[in-house]
Amino acid sequence: MKKFVIAGAVVVALVGAAAAALPLAETWLADRIHAEVERDGTVTVGTVEVGLLDRRITVHDVRPVSPGGGLSAERWQVTGISWPLDELMKGHTPLTGFRLGDPLRAERVEVDKLRIAMPGGQSWSFGALILEGVDLDRFDARVAPGASQFAMLSARVVAALKLRHFEEHNVIYTLPGTSDTAGFQLLSGDDVDHGRFGAIKLGNFEATAKTAVEPAFSMSELRAEKLDLRQVVARMAQSSWRPGQPLGRLHVERSSATGFGGALLKRYGVSLDGIATETVHDGADVSRSTTKVTNFVLVPPLRGLEGVQMRIALQAMGLKELRLDLTCAGTEDRGKGELSIDRCLLVGTDLGEVGLTGSLIHADAAFWHVLDGGDAAELVNTKAALGGARLVVVDKGLVERSIRALSMASGQSSAVTRANVATEIRRFQPPNVMITEDMTRLLDTIAKFVEQGGTLTVEARPDPPLGVDKLRYLSRPGPDLVSALGLSATLSR
Secondary structure, eight states, X not given: OHHHHHHHHHHHHHHHHHXXXXXXXXXHHHHHXXXXXXXXXXXEXXXXXXXTTTTEEEEEEEEESSTTSEEEEEEEEEESOBOOHHHHHTTOOSSSSOOTTSOEEEEEEEEEEEEEEOGGXXXXXXXEEEEEEEEEOOOOXXXXXXXXXXXXXHHHHHHHEEEEEEEEXXXXXXXXXXXXXEEEXXXXXXXXXXXXXXXXXXXXXXXXXXXXXXXXXXXEEEEEEEEEOXXXXXXXXXXXXXXXXXXXXXXXXXXXXXXXXXXXXXHHTEEEEEEEEEEEEETTTXXXXXXXXXXXXXXXXXXXXXXXXXXXXXXXXXXXOEEEEEEEEEEEETTTTEEEEEEEEEEETTTEEEEXXXXXXXXXXXXXXXXXXXXXXXXXXXXXXXXXXXXXXXXXXXXXXXXXXXXXXXXXXXXXXXXXXXXXXXXXXXXXXXXXXXXXXHHHHHHHHHHXXXXXXXXXXXXXXXXXXXXXXXXXXXXXXXXXXXXXXXXXX
C-alpha cells in the first residue's frame, strides 16, 4: 500500500510540474513564432498566443513592412493543428519555421480582416475567412511578381488543398489602374478536394465602378454542385500561364444563378429570373446537359436615346415588353464520336418560337482536346464534321408585328412593306457567294414565309459531312453555300 501512495504522489507531482511549466512553454513558443514571422522583414506582428492543449496558434495585428503592398490581418488563428511525422523528422514544425508552401493540417483556420495588396492598386480584402478540416499538401510557392502572381499562387493552393468546409465573408477585389471593384457578401463551400467542390454558394455579388453610386451588375445568388475546376487550376498553376490564355473546361453537374440587377441591366430595362444548368452522366463516355434561361424581360426605360428607340420599336410592334425563355439540351457521346444539340428552343411571348437541332460527327481525340482545352486554333487538326442541322421558326405574331413596325418607320402600308421585304429577300445576293438555282429556291421560300407566315424550316444536310477544318474555306470568295451545306427550306401552315 505504501508503494502505491508513493507512486501516486510522484504522479501528482509530475502533473503539477507539467501544469506549472505549460504557461512557460507556451510563452517561449509564442516568442519563437513571433521572431520567425518577422525574420524575413516583410511583415510585423503585434502579439502571438499559443495554446498547447488545444493545439492553437493566434497571431494578432499582422502588418506589411512596405507601405506599398503586402499582407495584413487583424487576427490569424489556427486551431487543432496536427503535423505529419515525416515533417517532424525533417525538423519542420507548425510552431516554428512555417513558410508558404509548407504542408498544414488543422481542424480550423480563422482570419479576420485579411487584406492582400499588390502593385498597381490591385488588392483583395476579406472581412473574415474560415476554413474547417484543413489538409494542405506541400506545394511550390515560388511565383514571380506580376499581374498573374496572385491568380497563379491561388491556383497552386487550391490544387494542393482539401477542406471539409470554407466561408469567405465580405470580400472585395479592387482592379488595378481603374480602382473599380467586384465583391460579394458570402462564398461558402463543402467537400473541397484538390480542385473539386462538392457544393458552393455565392451570395450578393456586385461589380461597381469607382465613381458609381450603384453597382453596374449584381446577382443575389449563385449555387453549384459537383464543380470540377481541376483542369482550370492546373492551367493557372503553370509558370508559363498568363491572363487571357485558354483555361480549359469547367465541369459542373448542377448550377443556378438568380437575382440579377444593377445599373447596366436597368439602363436597358432588362430583368431575368434565373439561369440554370444540369448535366447527367450515362457511363464514362456519355453526358446529357440542359441549360434554361427563365423569364428574360425587356422593358426599355423612357430615358436615354437607346431606351427611347427600343421603346418606340416595341410599341410599333404592338408590344409593351419583350419576354423570352430559352431551353437548350445537348448530348456528348465520346464513344460514338458525336456532339449534338438535341433541342434548343427560344420562345417569345406573342411572337413565336425558334428551334435549333444539329450534330457534329466523327469527333476524334483532337476535337475533344479542343473542347476540353479551349484552344479553338487547334480545330484545324480534327476530322470532326457537321452531320446536319435544322432551324425551325414558328410564327405566332413575329412576322405581322415586324411588318407593322417597318411600316410605321417607312410610312407605307403593311401590304406594301410586306411585298417590298419579300422582293428584297428574293433579290438578295450575298457578296462573294455563288448564286445558284438552289439558292434562289431557298430565298423564295423565306420570302413566302414573310408573305404568308406559318412555320419555316431550314435544314443543312451536307453530303459528304462538312469537316470542321473546312469551314474556313466558306469565307473565301465564290463558295456554293447551298451545295456545301446541303441547304433546303420548306414552309408549312
